[in-house]
Amino acid sequence: MKTGNWKIVGGFGAHIKSNRTELIIQHKGIIKETPINEISHLVIFGGHNIQTSTITTLIKEGVFISFCESDGEPVGYMAPYDYSSFREIQELQKSVAPYSYAFTCALGSIRTRILTIEKYAEIFGPDIIYSGELDLLSGYSKELENMVRIEELRRIEKLVRDMYYEIISRFIDPSLHFKRRTVRPYSDPVNAILSFGYGMLSSAFTRAVVGGYLDPSAGFLNRGNQALVQDLINCWKCEMIDKAAIEFIRSDDFNVKGYEISHGRCILKEDIIQQLITIFSSTINPDLIDSQVENLIQALKGESQFSILR
Incomplete structure (x- = not known):
């Protein structure tokens, strides 16, 4: 897999083109050029114009391209041909008994x-946790060992996720109207910021998964598009996205004018998107992600035990 840096294009209306050696991005009158040989992954959020010749050039140079909606929802990817040498590893992926892998992902999350x-609770005080909640959460963790069906693992993992976001809402400014994790379209800036970060994290894991010849949709705990990616990123959202997102939202750098809410949908403005790209680019660790995926591949081959790395 080609190593290097990722390039992220957010907002709307950028013109993405290239020559033989440079990726050229023109946005709001500003032109930025980046050597293609320094790019391993191009992530595009929202609506932009990209030349087909640029896509061809990037793919030929081994650059992985991810596409996301403006709110961070992953849409798809394009990869060089050598990423499709997958038969052996994908057959292993789909033939192993899924329970132990699902259990490890649920427990990790x-x-x-x-x-x-x-x-x-140490930072903001114990009052953010209601009486008995922590014991309840710990009980769910222990209860996993008694679960015999993947559907039960999935139910408990989601229940803990829901409680986690509800507890987080207690130390976020009430005026931001964040009470829980919701589905699209996101009506508050906290959900919008988290989703943008999750889109970046999902793109990073998708590149590693596809680069390892795994099927990103063949999950163990989850089902559907990007199921395997979801299995993995749910174990890393807190560390690579949530901590930085909450710190940003609670900081003076967060400007309430950086977003607008129209027809029940929160739209992040260009300035805040660029801030988030900078923040999450520093908290998402591609080397650690590659190691996590490599751990999974080794486990599928019977060379080690699958675990969530810490």
């Missing part, structure tokens, strides 16, 4: 959320 809540 739950434990990282409990640990994160405990850290927030």
